[in-house]
Amino acid sequence: MELVFTDPVFVVCPAAFHDPAFREPTVDEVGLVARGLGETPPVLVAFDADAGGPTLVSGLVAAGRLDIVQGIVFRYWREDLAAGKRLAPWVRPPV
Numbered sequence: 001m002e003l004v005f006t007d008p009v010f011v012v013c014p015a016a017f018h019d020p021a022f023r024e025p026t027v028d029e030v031g032l033v034a035r036g037l038g039e040t041p042p043v044l045v046a047f048d049a050d051a052g053g054p055t056l057v058s059g060l061v062a063a064g065r066l067d068i069v070q071g072i073v074f075r076y077w078r079e080d081l082a083a084g085k086r087l088a089p090w091v092r093p094p095v
Helices: 025-038
Strands: 002-012 016-022 043-050 059-067 072-074 083-086
Touching: 002 025, 002 043, 025 043, 025 059
Parallel strands: 072 083
Antiparallel strands: 002 059, 016 043, 043 059
16 A cells, blocks of 8 residues: 655654654644644645664654556566556656
């Protein structure tokens, strides 16, 4: 599953993380974003994830829209993609 945020307006998260557990934003997180933007955005997603440290870290993303894409996403080049499988947007063919 891949989350695609359209028109992001606020992002706080570590540069690298894995195994995010998504949750409802707390009242304080909603307030933080609303104060910074002057309004509550249409999409506000919070998560806790492993960033390689001793404890989980929190992330927060506010955007205009959220699409959830299901299927297998490859992070390396492949030519033989079957239906429902695709390459990550940053993957380029070898030169």
